[in-house]
Amino acid sequence: QNAVHYARDRRQGRALTGPAEPNEKADTLFVHPDVRRMLMEGKAWTEGLRALCLWGALQVDLEHKAGSEEDRQTAADLIGLLTPVIKGVGTDKGYDIATTAQQVYGGHGYIQEWGMEQYVRDARIAQIYEGTNGVQAMDLVGRKLAQNGGRAVQAFFKLVADEVAAAKAVEATADFAARLERALGDLQASTMWFMANGMKNPNNVGAGAVAYMHLMGIVAVGVMWLRMAAAAARLIAAGEGDRAFLDAKLVTARFFAERALPNAGALRRQIEGGAEAIMALPEEMFLAA
Template sequence: MPQYNPPVRDTQFVLNEVLGLEKLTNLPGFENASADMTDAVLSEGGKFVAEVLFPLNQSGDEEGCTRHDDGSVTTPKGFKEAFDQYREAGWGTLAAPEEFGGQGLPHAIGFAFEEYMMSGNMAFAMYPGLTNGAISAILAKGSEEQKAKYVPNMVSGKWGGTMNLTEPHCGTDLGLIRTKAEPVGDGSYKISGTKIFISSGEHDMAENIIHLVLAKTPDAPDSVKGISLFIVPKFMVGDDEELGERNPVTCGSIEHKMGIHGNSTCVMNYDGAVGYMVGEENKGLAAMFIMMNAARLGVGIQGLGVGEVAYQNGVQYAKDRRQGRALTGPEDTDEKADTLFVHPDVRRMLMEAKSLTEGLRALCLWGGLQVDLTHKAQTEEERQTADDLISLLTPVIKGYGTDKGYDIATNMQQVYGGHGYISEWGMEQYVRDARIAMIYEGTNGVQAMDLVGRKLAQNGGRAVQLFFKIIDEECADAKGNEKLAAFAEHLEKASGQLKAATMWFMQNGMQNPNNVGAGAHAYMHIMGIVALGLMWLRMAKVAADALDAGTGNAAFYETKLVTARYFAERIMPEAGALRRKIEAGSEATMALEPEMFEVA
């Protein structure tokens, strides 16, 4: 049976020592972000996940969701009761605005708890995760009346939320959507159409579900410029917030899918359902991207969360399983075989997982801090800096983070050998669950194209130039520290590969856009390596300073320095090979005609 222990100490290290949340208590929303408060949230949140959500992960996967003849859906046994506990404890309110019933804590703290939930039970965590994304869109683009009417009950967990984009004939290319919105004349619309792949589309855990739906009004342009966004509640909501009639929006079926069986991924049928426009007509895509960007950060956290729980189980199995002898001679002569830990190839997989999960944790929590600083930093310059950085790195957190989360899950399955392929051990579920994170909220190929096609050139390249400047300055400073100098040199080299790849795109992308497309995924991975390298440099500096001061648990900080060294020596050199892939151009990639791919 798998196990899970929330990585509270490591999260405390990042939030309190690396990010220094306590030093920001002068900013709005950070007043209560003391180390004591943060530690209490992490400890209690971790306990809730470990004791309530994690025990339902494997059983929820085996049972799945059930659709009934009336279109209603029942979640796996124990999910509703667990959600009741989640709601009553207020876990969904952590980072939500106080004016709508939230606690108003920094997003970094909310992201930390979100990681624990993704590790403990990814399918369950998606229900409140989708609600949070819907809240973001309504707060950004909804009217004051809409905010007051829907958001408080969504924040409390009384009501859920979804996002409805994809249709049977279109996914990323939303200009092709056919769902219609006919104006009624009283400010409402009749929404008709079919949406697919709708996570949390119908379930029994909340009293109401607030669907956010993309549709086109009758005279809208037949392109992405003609999309509007609508609130479509499962049950109509009166002025007194009392629930009324059932809206004609139903679950037509539950998708049969590879993983996340505990989440109801639905085909949703809208049969003249009553909807209310959010924001301006034909400006729905901009509103939905607010929700998408929040969701993309959340999906990056899914990659981290599944990678972390898979890693923990890989470590435990390697400690327990005896197989063969160490290459240097038997280590445990009282036993017939040594544990898997003596084998360098097993160590390789475990060290790679450890360095990536801890690096991704730092990057995701740092990203949560930037989300807050975008709105709450003291000066306009600081707010702009935070916005530039998180805009640049959102596709990296999502794309690189989920690619690596999946790699970690498969490697930890490999540690188990044949047992990793057997369901009862739990590892194959992590592989199946991790796979979707690379696909939804924009496939990782789309993330890569967003990075190189939009984010690099945005505002004259201001964000990427800022990113390079930060790395250059911190590497230069680190070279004066004996414990950090070698790491800084590795990071400088990796950053140099990223700079060279960026320049190559500038020189070769305009004349042949396929050069950019063919190299986009490799570029996203170089930036992921460099971004994690920056996080590891910062973590290594804190660890080195703590050791010099003789404070805390020396073994914890020494382990950080060794893990940073592993990342520098074994992960960062990959940047050079990725750059050479980019500079190969697109000729061979695009040379064959489609029929030449077919077997003769």
């Protein structure tokens, strides 16, 4: 939010499409697509991850209070599976967003006076404590995936596939749902790859663990954006709610669909690269340049 205020205030350069405010010496940072990209990344991931945290808290309640034993079990499975994702992806993205917001300030982001470097430093520790994110990823792929014959991950796949199927039938969410379906396909293929290649070499699982955690994070936050987009579209159609707020939700969901969901394919290909290149170098060669 500080970066948003700064971008509205600071004048530097001109809009690519011609001066936005010709009477001023320069336009504000807000006219530059790359500055907007940075601010949109922060907005899309922050709102999506907050929704995922709230969804996780709901699963904790349902684990104890849902009406049937089956529903309590599913909630327990889902929150068990997604806890390392919420922690690991949430804090990795928290740090990324803090440095991206710092970048919006240019040189002012680096120096102490504007306060952004302290946010970056504060965000950094969350990736390390409460289980380093590398160890969170190992918990996900080494323990949570295989538990109870893969019951939890199957429940997650079903949850996403059901929501995708429902959203594909609605015009306002059909495009988002199709893109999320592709990301889900990448997650499922990566899970199968671990099953086929993890037993013969456990390093194949360790080498892909963080990529897999982020891939699952993209899909999980994708579900949250699908829900937010669907809710916004419903309210707009009913003529209810704050229109500017609801329109912003739809635009931010579109940004997530176009900018974050495609990374699922890249992460899948990293996972399928396996451990060979990661494990091949003798230790002393890490010091040779």
